[in-house]
Amino acid sequence: MNWISDVVPPRIKTLFKRETPENLWIKCPDTGQMVFHKDVEANAWVIPGSDHHLHISSTQRLKLMFDEQTWLDVALPRVPDDPLKFRDSKRYSDRLKEARTKTGLQDAFKIGFGRIEGQPIVIAVQDVAFITGSLGTSAGEAFIRGAQTAIEKKSPYVVFAAGGGARMQEGILSLMQMPRTTIAVRMLREARLPYIVVLTNPTTGGITASYAMLGDVHLAEPGALIGFAGPRVIEQTIREKLPEGFQRSEYLRDHGMVDMVVHRRDMKATVARLCRLLMKLPPRQIETTEPAPAEAA
Structure with a gap:
């Protein structure tokens, strides 16, 4: 040495x-x-x-949205973890354990009830860190519980959608969540409550094909990938070069699939304003420190 x-x-x-x-x-x-x-x-x-x-976690998202960064977590129903006993390169049950340890979540959704600029609102956030935010039976049940909570509280339901589509490890059971979540959106319509969707990066597959495109208003973060199949798959299928920015939020806004592209720092104020309009509430009163005008003599 x-x-x-x-x-x-x-x-x-x-x-x-x-x-x-x-x-x-x-x-x-x-x-x-x-x-x-x-x-x-x-x-x-x-x-x-x-x-x-x-990309931000579901907890970070809720902190950005709720007043004083405080809310009540909505208790989510438990479902069987691995109904099909699925295994590819590793067991699905092991994948779930790893995702839960990594994120601290039970599944892809985290739902909170709190106030945004004083308005009571239910917010559901899909976390892409949990198996790419994919839609399985647990995520479907969570979405429905969020809609039911909004109906109970008579408040708007705001969903931050993200994910790679249906979860293949649950097969047909994951695909069944598409009509189930659609029925939950229908329940909100019948209760005459606003349902606002915020499309974040990425929102694809069965998520786009169900509740992510059924909102009363569709917002999107800048540069978010939004679509069903990926751009590479589409190019290989049609054998043509796609337009610049295809499937990005700005392209979808220009072609009528998204109502607004909103910067993250403006999202809270925009959602609050939309909820006031859809709930037919009076405009927010902004407090001022200017002195009151003197009375005329």
């Missing part, structure tokens, strides 16, 4: 090593720019320079 080369350099490195967090900087997926983590967090998890909207 060479004492000078093998022992001294590691000792020196340890002596002068700085303890720095691993996530101090975030790399922009679009430009490759390195951005300070705190700056991204302060900008609602949007890269300041490129305006790239990063």
Whole structure:
């Protein structure tokens, strides 16, 4: 062993090593720019320079939306974890355990009841970190419970949709969630309650083919991928080059499938305004500190 080369350099490195967090900087997926983590967090998890909207967890989403970052979690029903005893490269039950450990969620949906600018609202968020936010029996039951809660509370139902479609490990049972969630949307219509969908990146497959495209109003975050099949599959099928920005939120807005593309920092105010309009509530009263006008003599 060479004492000078093998022992001294590691000792020196340890002596002068700085303890720095691993996530101090975030790399922009679009430009490759390195951005300070705190700056991204302060900008609602949007890269300041490129305006790239990063994926955020369901808890982060609810914190951005609800007043004072407080809400009540809606208890979600439990369903059998692995009804088909499915296995590919690993057991489906093991995949579920890994996803639950990683995210702290029972399944892809997290639902909260709270206030946005003083209005009671139920918000359901799909978390792409949980098996790509895919739609299975548990996610379908969660969506329905969120709709039922909105009906009980007589409040709007806002859904942040995201995911890669139906969960293949549950086969036909996952596909059955498409008509079931459609019936839940119908229940909201019969109760004359607003149903607002916010399409985030990505929203594809059976999610797009069901509740994600049944809203009274469809909002989308900038640059979100929205569609049924992916652009590569479509190109291979029709053997033609797709237009620039095809299946992105701005393209869908220009072609009538999305009502508005809303920046994440403006989402809370936009949803609150839409809910007031659809619930036929009076405009929000903005408090001012200006002195009252003097009475005429």
